[in-house]
Amino acid sequence: MRQWSMRITAYADRLLRGLDEVDWADSLKEQQRNWIGKSIGTDVEFAIENVSDKKIKVFTTRVDTIYGVSFMVLAPEHEWVSELTTPSQKVAVEEYVNWAKTRSELDRVSEVKTVSGVFTGTYVINPVNQERVPLFLADYVLAGYGTGAVMGVPSGDQRDWNFAKHFDLPIPSILDGQKDIEKQADPTKEGKYINSGMINGMGYKEATDRLITWLEANGIGKGKVQYRMRNAVFSRQRYWGEPVPVYFKPTASGDLLPYLIEESELPLELPKIDKYLPTETGEPPLGRAASDWKYKGQYDYEWSTMPGWAGSSWYWYRYMDATNSGEFASKEAINYWKAVDLYIGGSEHATGHLLYSRFWNKFLKDLGYVPEEEFAKKLINQGMIQGRSNFVYRLKDSAKVTFVSHGLKDQYDVAALHVDVNIVENDVLDLEAFKKSRNDVPSDAEFILEDGKYMCGWEVEKMSKSKFNVVNPDDLIAKYGADTLRVYEMFLGPLEQFKPWNTNSISGSHNFLRKVWRLFFDDNTNTSKLVDAPASPEELKVLHTAIRKVQDDLDRFSFNTVVSTLMICVNDLGALKCHKKSVLRELVILLSPYAPHIAEELWVALGEQEGSISYASFPVFNAAFLEENDFNYPISFNGKVKLTLAFPVTATPAEIEAAVLANDQVTKHLEGKTPSKVIVVPKRIVNIVLGK
């Protein structure tokens, strides 16, 4: 099938090197590195006995082991297989090739340990020592990678070793550093080469260089970099997508050649078609419009369309200048916005979207359209929310349908059943709702309770209907409000972490918002408690402690600790009975991203203009409000804190040491011993070191 591809392989090395420049999750970078799969090695040609017009080329990353070759393997799909099979082996080889064809990719992968293969009857010649080496076929060699041929070095490679053992081939030792090669392969690079002709006595680096030089000088091989990554198909035959701006014009001899349409003729618009399905003859959906959809009314356009990543690889540039009808985005807009500062996305896109996007960006940069080498400086993978299933335990072999509470289930023979998490609160089952929820539970079903309650068991599983653990945010919103849900989601834990959706503690977030409300309004009368009085030093200290922490936490995307900081702030202001507008105004701004609705309402209560909180600037931190005269020093003995003592922040370490040693409580802990050393870290800690 004729397909368009994008030559992403041309960017393989840049895509690999660029990973060192971006602030992305390590696991994601690693996935891209593996996908690109760079290996540095050597191509080597092996002559074939009795065949003069062909040589078999192998790719190896360990050319230094070439003296350890005791066989060679071709992929069963290799195009020379029939030609290189001797008449006596013909039947066996054909049988093997046919068998290998029936094996799916999955079979090959799942039977990694099984060794299979067949001898072709042919021998090849090792170019470094002219040794005859038997040529095999085996499906552990992949036709699509490298040259589809491998030199077998059993002493250094476990797969080769397994193969050699299976076919009783020699396992020559080539490095004095190799150990126990009778039991398993040893891929070490340590030690000096033995039984290795021109590299005997050398180390790894020297030997490799020597061999490559020699192979190149004799025209037998050369150093090479190999990538696992393939070019990416850029055509869709069965689906609808952006049209490819190409038409086909016949040459004099009648061959169709593709031409790009002129830039001035862009955009090429998709035609109307009757159905979004392939044609009866199997052409792509665009083939349905073929009779009237032609370039200049006479030449067929390309009928396959672009894939999804045609658009997903660069869409953020369009966002920078979405109404521009002349170009994808103006130079000014792109130079202003540059790269994406923070991209939040799932790790499942590691080797698709996120790799293609990097590739497109490099290409666009090479053409001079965009200024940055990488499209997203920082990338965070958000964690996935998993389901938390609840279980009930039904007695087996009971005359009456009976369920036993989780804590008592081990005393009975029970079967665990999923129960709808929506009728369970804090693992306590709503019995009435449970009886109604299932028709296999009769109304006289019995329940063996603990402390008057039926406790359910629980497990973390993928969220799914069949597991009855799907929670609908609408129910929570109806019960607690959207702000509570939002605060709770942020409070749950770090952004990147995978975690079960557990609403057991959502009431804490709800309480928090109620507490915020009570700083503004009387709970009973709902009248305003706000006052205009100037803030006290304590109140300013509480507020600015929060401002600083929220700011720091935001820089780290640590939203859960932002919420807890706001909780502390609200608790402290509540204790101070602070209802002052100047203080609460700043607090509401800090809160607004997490609880936008209530924040907006409180903002208006403060006398601000409705709808303007999103434009309010972030509170300015003022360190002056946090200044303390004293610091409370933890006093530790051999690293264990025993008491705290306050000293002025201006006190010198020597003064502190003297005061600490003169202190009664300290003397008591010393029990008459003399400290061998006293460590004073200003505004941190004092540690008194006692000898044994």
Add this chain to the structure above:
RNA sequence: GCUUGGGUGGUGGAACUGGUAGACACGCGGGACUUAAAAUCCCGUGAGCCGUAACGCUCGUGUGGGUUCGAUUCCCAUCCCAAGUACCA
């Protein structure tokens, strides 16, 4: 197998570049208010030990070592869990 994360109370999780482990929240226990409940507020809550008492003692961040005055944090080894990936020569 390999790669990348991660193991901290009953639970979710805090702890910035090594400096009072367990912030905040849930849950649990006790109390106040109430005819009662809801709501709210207060106190307690890592484990063990001891006491008439003190700001009491011991242990404690998967396990075993190490570095350090001091380690959840750094180093070495090891076990377990999760995710991704895999005959790539």
